[in-house]
Structure formats: C-alpha cells, structure tokens
Amino acid sequence: MTSDPKARLADAYRQALAKEAPEHADAPVVFEKPRQPEHGDFACSIALQLAKRLKRNPRQLAESLTAAAVAAYPQFKSDFLGYEIAGPGFINFRLNPALKLAAIRLALQPGWGFVRKAKPDSVQVEFVSANPTGPLHVGHGRQAALGDALASLIEAQGDKVTREFYYNDAGAQIHNLALSVQARARGVKPGEPGWPSDGYAGEYIAEIAKAYAGPEDLDSVRRFAVDYLRKEQDIDLREFGVKFDVYYLESSLYSDGKVDEVVKALTASGKTYEKDGALWLRTTDYGDDKDRVIRKSDGTYTYFVPDVAYHLTKWRRGFTKVINVQGTDHLGTTARVRAGLQALKVGVPQGYPDYVMHSMVRVMRGGEEVKLSKRAGSYVTLRDLLDWVGRDAVRFFLLSRRADADFVFDVDLARAQTEENPVYYVQYAHARVCSVIGQWRGDASRLAQADLGALTHERELALAQRLGEFPDVVAEAARELSPHSVTFYLRSLAAEFHSYYNAERILVDDEALRTARLALCAAVRQTLASGLSLIGVGAPEKM
RNA sequence: GCGCCCGUAGCUCAGCGGAUCAGAGUAUUGGCCUCCGAAGCCAAGGGUCGUGGGUUCGAAUCCCGCCGGGCGCGCCA
Numbered sequence: 001m002t003s004d005p006k007a008r009l010a011d012a013y014r015q016a017l018a019k020e021a022p023e024h025a026d027a028p029v030v031f032e033k034p035r036q037p038e039h040g041d042f043a044c045s046i047a048l049q050l051a052k053r054l055k056r057n058p059r060q061l062a063e064s065l066t067a068a069a070v071a072a073y074p075q076f077k078s079d080f081l082g083y084e085i086a087g088p089g090f091i092n093f094r095l096n097p098a099l100k101l102a103a104i105r106l107a108l109q110p111g112w113g114f115v116r117k118a119k120p121d122s123v124q125v126e127f128v129s130a131n132p133t134g135p136l137h138v139g140h141g142r143q144a145a146l147g148d149a150l151a152s153l154i155e156a157q158g159d160k161v162t163r164e165f166y167y168n169d170a171g172a173q174i175h176n177l178a179l180s181v182q183a184r185a186r187g188v189k190p191g192e193p194g195w196p197s198d199g200y201a202g203e204y205i206a207e208i209a210k211a212y213a214g215p216e217d218l219d220s221v222r223r224f225a226v227d228y229l230r231k232e233q234d235i236d237l238r239e240f241g242v243k244f245d246v247y248y249l250e251s252s253l254y255s256d257g258k259v260d261e262v263v264k265a266l267t268a269s270g271k272t273y274e275k276d277g278a279l280w281l282r283t284t285d286y287g288d289d290k291d292r293v294i295r296k297s298d299g300t301y302t303y304f305v306p307d308v309a310y311h312l313t314k315w316r317r318g319f320t321k322v323i324n325v326q327g328t329d330h331l332g333t334t335a336r337v338r339a340g341l342q343a344l345k346v347g348v349p350q351g352y353p354d355y356v357m358h359s360m361v362r363v364m365r366g367g368e369e370v371k372l373s374k375r376a377g378s379y380v381t382l383r384d385l386l387d388w389v390g391r392d393a394v395r396f397f398l399l400s401r402r403a404d405a406d407f408v409f410d411v412d413l414a415r416a417q418t419e420e421n422p423v424y425y426v427q428y429a430h431a432r433v434c435s436v437i438g439q440w441r442g443d444a445s446r447l448a449q450a451d452l453g454a455l456t457h458e459r460e461l462a463l464a465q466r467l468g469e470f471p472d473v474v475a476e477a478a479r480e481l482s483p484h485s486v487t488f489y490l491r492s493l494a495a496e497f498h499s500y501y502n503a504e505r506i507l508v509d510d511e512a513l514r515t516a517r518l519a520l521c522a523a524v525r526q527t528l529a530s531g532l533s534l535i536g537v538g539a540p541e542k543m
Numbered sequence: 544g545c546g547c548c549c550g551u552a553g554c555u556c557a558g559c560g561g562a563u564c565a566g567a568g569u570a571u572u573g574g575c576c577u578c579c580g581a582a583g584c585c586a587a588g589g590g591u592c593g594u595g596g597g598u599u600c601g602a603a604u605c606c607c608g609c610c611g612g613g614c615g616c617g618c619c620a
Contacts, residue, residue: 034563045562052600088600090563131620171620278618289546289616296618303620331547331615359548359613400568401556404548406613408555421582422568428582436579488557491567502575502584543582 004468005079005099006031006042009069012076013046016068020061024050031093040084040092041100041465047089058089066091100461101452103468107523108448113471113530117158122318125151127325128237128244129166132229133177134202136236138361138409139327141382144242145398145536146358147325149483152534154323157478162319165244166310169226170251171303176200177229178222184209185221204229236382240391241536253306253313262309262344263301266294271343286339307333308340315341315348322353323481327360328404356481358403364410385409389421392537396423399487399535422491427540429494430528433521434541436506440518447519454516459500463520466496470527474534483535490531497524 013029031042047062054061062085070076070083081094106112127147130140151161168174179196188194190201199205208228214220237244253259266272271282277297281304284291293302314322326333334355341348363380385394400422401407437444455464473489476482506517529539 030560032563039563043563048562048601058600087563092563168620173620276618280618293618298618300618302618307620328548328614333615334547357548357614362613405556406549410555424582425568428580432580432583439579484557488567495567498583499585501579502581505579507579543580 012069012073115158124319153478283339450519
C-alpha cells in the first residue's frame with residue numbers, strides 16, 4: 001500500500017539506504033511536518049541520524065541518499081515540486097499543489113477516512129461495567145466516552161467491534177445494596193442503629209425504598225433494587241448516546257459452570273498450592289508481583305476466578321483483540337488477569353487483553369474538590385454533567401485529554417462556560433460550512449467534478465492538506481488507543497476553516513472559483529462530520 | 544516501603560519512537576460585522592517544559608537521583 005507520496009518516498013529511501021548503507025537498511029525513515037511553512041511540506045532527518053554512524057558529512061549524505069531515492073521514485077517529478085537540503089542536513093520536500101488538492105476529491109467520496117478490510121478482526125471493547133449499586137458517576141462517563149470512541153475508531157479501521165458491559169449482579173456489593181434498601185424501607189437512615197455496616201448512604205437508596213412496594217424479604221428487595229438501578233443506568237447511557245451489544249452477567253459464569261471449569265484447569269496446570277487453608281495460584285510465574293488466592297479458606301472463590309473465567313470467554317468467543325477500559329483504581333487487575341489466562345495454557349497470547357487505564361476524574365465544585373465515593377454517596381453523577389452541559393459538551397470535554405492524564409472537571413466552570421466550551425467551536429465550523437453551501441443554489445453533485453486548480457491561495461492549500469491528514473489521524477488514534485488526538489485534529493481543522501472563511505469569500509461571482517471553493521467547503525463539512533461522529537459528538541447544521 | 548502513572552503559560556491541557564517543538568484553548572489587552580453565521584477572525588503580552596545530573600553535535604522528549612501529586616499493593620469486589 002503506497003497510496004500516498006509520503007509512503008512512496010519512504011519506500012524510495014529504503015531502497016536508497018539498501019544501496020548506500022546496507023548495514024542501516026532498516027533505519028526508520030520518518031517524515032515530519034515542519035511548523036514553519038518555509039521548511040516545506042514535510043521533512044526528513046535520516047541523514048542527521050546516520051551521519052555519525054557512517055562517519056559522513058550529514059549534508060553530503062542527505063544529498064546522495066536523496067539523489068538515489070529520487071532515482072528510485074519514477075513519479076517524483078509529478079508528486080513533488082522538489083526538495084532541498086537545509087541547515088545541518090534536513091531534507092525538506094515540497095509537494096505538488098495538485099496532490100494536496102487531491103484530498104478534497106477523496107474527502108467527497110463515500111467512506112472517507114474509513115478502511116475496508118477483506119478479513120476484519122473480531123475486536124471487543126469492554127467499558128463502563130458498573131455494578132448496579134448506584135447511579136453512574138463521572139468516572140463512568142469518562143469510560144463511556146473513551147470506550148465508545150475507541151470502538152468507533154477500530155470500526156473505522158475495518159474491524160468488527162463488540163461493545164460489552166460486564167457487571168456483578170450477585171456479589172457482596174449487591175447484598176449490601178439490598179440490605180441498605182431494606183433498612184431504608186424500614187425507616188432506618190445511614191448511621192442510625194440498625195443501619196448495615198457497609199451500607200450505601202446515597203439518597204438514591206431512599207428513592208428505591210420509596211418506590212418499592214413488594215414483600216420485605218431480602219431476595220425480593222435485591223431483585224427490585226438491581227432492576228431499578230440497571231434501568232436508571234440505561235437511561236443515562238442512552239442519553240449519553242452509548243449502546244452496548246452485550247451485557248454480560250457475572251452470575252452466569254457460576255450458573256454456566258465456567259467458574260468451576262477454570263478452577264479445574266488452573267489446578268490441573270500444576271501452578272497451584274495450598275497454604276493457610278487456601279488454594280493459591282503461582283501468578284508470579286507469569287509476571288505478577290505476588291501469588292493470588294483462588295479459593296479462600298472458607299471454601300468460596302475470590303473474584304479473581306470469575307475474572308479469569310470471564311476473559312476466557314472473550315478468547316473463546318473469538319475476540320482476537322480485547323480492550324478493557326478501566327479506571328486506574330483497577331491497576332492491580334492487569335497483571336493478575338493476564339497471568340491467570342496464561343496459567344490456563346489454552347493458547348491465549350501473553351499481552352491479552354489490552355487495557356486502557358484512565359485516571360479518575362476529580363470534580364471541583366464551589367472551589368472545593370468533591371471526593372468521588374460510591375459508598376459515601378456524595379459524588380457527581382454522569383447525569384449531573386449531562387444536565388449541566390449536555391451530551392456533546394461532556395463527550396468532547398472528556399475526550400480532550402489523554403486517558404491517563406489527570407482530569408479536573410470544574411463543575412462551576414463547565415456550567416458558566418457552556419457557550420465557550422470548545423465543542424461549540426468545532427460544531428460552529430460545521431454549521432457555518434453547512435450554511436454557506438446551503439445558500440448556494442447549485443447542484444451539489446457537480447462539486448465532486450469541480451476544477452480544483454482554481455484553488456491557489458496558501459490557506460486553501462493548507463486546508464486541503466489538513467483534510468488529507470484525516471485518515472492518518474484516525475488510523476493512529478485507533479492504533480494508539482488515543483481518541484483525544486481526533487479531538488485535537490478537529491479543533492485544528494475547525495480553526496483553519498474559520499480562518500479561511502474570514503479571509504476569503506466563498507460565494508464569489510467567478511463560477512469556476514466559486515465551485516472549487518464550495519468543493520473545499522463540502523470536503524471540510526464531510527471531514528468534520530466524520531470526525532465528530534467518531535467521538536460521539538453531533539454535527540449540527542444549525543446552531 | 545514497593546510498583547505504575549503524572550509535574551509544560553495565571554488556569555485547563557496537547558506535544559514525549561530527540562532536531563523544523565516552546566504549543567492550543569481559556570483568561571488579560573488592542574483591532575475587525577453596509578458584504579457567505581462575530582458561538583468567528585487578526586494581533587500583543589505571558590513559560591530557564593518540577594529539580595539536579597547523565598547520554599547526544601542536539602533533550603520537554605531517552606537514562607539515573609531528588610522533590611511534589613494520583614492510583615495500586617486483602618483469603619474485598
């Protein structure tokens with residue numbers, strides 16, 4: 001696949017290297033986009049990197065390598081205006097403007113930025129996975145935004161993605177939930193005599209108790225409370241625009257015998273031993289920092305066992321790639337789960353599954369930090385954020401930084417600055433471009449055939465070139481599991497469009513120029529809409 | 544104490560397979576609507592990239608120490 005000139009040029013350099021410096025034939029040939037436009041459209045520092053090892057003058061090396069590369073690149077003259085050796089030995093290339101403009105036509109094709117694969121991989125993204133013991137909090141919101149965007153990005157790379165939600169519907173936490181609701185229904189409040197020791201103090205417990213009209217037995221209360229909270233979570237997720245393909249219940253791992261099966265397999269692996277009345281697994285043999293208990297001295301299993309059983313089902317369901325989106329409070333599970341899967345000796349790859357860990361969201365309110373504590377009940381919910389700033393702004397904001405970066409969500413600021421949120425900047429660009437195209441009374445199908453040669457301004461070439469980066473941005477975001485780079489790309493694309501829009505009139509009298517500019521606008525609209533949809537944000541035509 | 548992550552402009556954060564990498568948004572200041580949407584544009588000020596070493600011709604980026612912060616280190620889930 002050498003569809004773009006950069007890849008063709010890299011190939012040419014690799015051929016040149018094989019001849020000029022066979023011992024460094026595998027040196028990475030990297031092109032960067034210089035910040036200063038006078039340094040060309042992209043630049044290569046390969047000569048600087050190799051000069052010392054080859055004991056050659058970097059500028060001379062750059063010259064001879066490039067001469068060889070150009071010789072190995074038949075279309076060089078049509079793809080490039082030329083190159084120059086700059087400074088200590090940089091090689092700067094200038095693209096033929098026609099090539100930059102070609103991105104406009106590509107962007108107007110269906111499927112722009114998306115890859116078609118003959119054999120799609122089966123990928124699973126597991127995220128949110130909140131237990132039904134309370135409303136979703138902002139951390140879940142971050143996971144929902146991240147997981148959904150990651151899934152979309154991987155789909156855009158041509159793979160088949162399953163969005164999955166895993167939850168515990170029968171463990172100790174659920175028991176505490178039932179006890180809390182039962183106590184509340186009897187008129188006992190948190191802290192009062194008779195309140196369960198690990199009870200949930202949030203007000204939603206009182207709401208559930210109030211809504212409950214069934215018999216007093218714990219089992220009925222439990223079923224009602226779980227059902228109530230599951231529905232509430234679903235409503236929030238729907239409003240957030242997230243849909244799951246599979247909801248996987250932890251309890252099914254027990255009822256299907258998968259937990260027993262895993263215990264047997266682990267025991268048979270010869271990696272277990274008895275100590276202090278418990279059964280341990282030598283996870284340290286697989287990179288964990290300490291061995292783990294699988295069966296407690298009271299005969300019950302630790303949660304580690306269903307965790308392994310669950311991930312075994314992922315493997316058996318044919319997911320060759322699995323991404324778990326979790327908060328850093330689950331940091332310890334990575335090594336454990338991977339070690340457990342290895343111990344099963346059923347051919348699961350070593351790094352399976354992948355993890356995207358995000359740091360917890362800190363919430364500032366009234367100048368003070370609100371601690372996120374599910375048990376205390378005094379945490380900001382996803383619903384709060386949705387009510388305050390809306391779905392698009394929450395999504396965009398939550399995807400505006402790296403997953404593992406600390407995140408301070410200033411509630412007061414988010415409320416006060418609703419209209420200054422960066423999401424409006426990008427959405428406005430989309431609405432604006434829609435508005436211009438809407439005012440033109442021409443035939444939209446003509447735009448794809450527009451003579452783009454009329455576009456000669458620096459801003460137009462830069463905008464076209466920016467459009468051309470979109471597929472790379474999407475591919476890299478998918479590969480690096482970093483949706484935030486799409487967000488940053490959209491911001492810069494919007495900025496470039498706003499700037500262009502202010503500098504040049506689109507609907508000029510000259511028909512050829514007008515049509516060419518409209519084609520550029522249509523390409524911008526398409527790219528903004530595609531990018532926004534990847535991060536789950538709407539692209540309104542009017543605001 | 545050990546492990547992982549993070550310290551970049553007043554604030555919130557990008558950049559971190561080294562060079563052409565000192566950036567964006569926001570806040571502050573000054574300009575731009577008789578003309579396609581001013582939720583916009585143009586411009587200015589603002590940082591020895593936590594700190595001290597090391598590697599390198601070249602370090603925000605790689606390595607080590609230190610300081611500061613987050614998370615994890617259960618026969619809890």
